[in-house]
Amino acid sequence: MSAPPARARPGPSPTAHGWKRGTQVQYRASLEDDLYALDTLKPDLAIGTTPVVQRAKERGTPALYFTNLISARPLMGAAGAGSLATVINAALGNKARFDAMRDFFEGVGTGYAAGVWQEVPQRRQGPKIEGPKKPIGEMA
Numbered sequence: 001m002s003a004p005p006a007r008a009r010p011g012p013s014p015t016a017h018g019w020k021r022g023t024q025v026q027y028r029a030s031l032e033d034d035l036y037a038l039d040t041l042k043p044d045l046a047i048g049t050t051p052v053v054q055r056a057k058e059r060g061t062p063a064l065y066f067t068n069l070i071s072a073r074p075l076m077g078a079a080g081a082g083s084l085a086t087v088i089n090a091a092l093g094n095k096a097r098f099d100a101m102r103d104f105f106e107g108v109g110t111g112y113a114a115g116v117w118q119e120v121p122q123r124r125q126g127p128k129i130e131g132p133k134k135p136i137g138e139m140a
Helices: 031-041 050-058 066-070 077-093 095-104
Strands: 018-020 023-025 046-048 063-065
Touching: 031 046, 031 050, 046 050, 046 066, 050 063, 063 066, 063 077, 066 077
Parallel strands: 046 063
Antiparallel strands: 018 023
16 A cells, blocks of 8 residues: 655645555545645545535536535435436536536636625615604503
């Protein structure tokens, strides 16, 4: 069993985890570990929590929310495997659509280009609402 070269980011060495056939298995990975793997390995499909799915979609990678689309499905038997295969194949089939959307929206809503404003928005006060002129009920 051999390990690939050490990662460039701080954290535990890849040799501290189980490597087999080029795959790292890491239990209780942090969000940073997940995002690092997404950026480094560039998978065809990402399955994860909201931040992982958001990062994947920003890069044009098809992604599925684990909690909504994977864990809520029965995975046992032919029906379970078929159901999961349908969801994964549909996500992978949308790669061209992701590429087109990423190309169209490139640079919009990121960094200095976030938002669409002609001028800096000004905070405005709402209408002034006056209270009752005289006390009501027992307070009168």
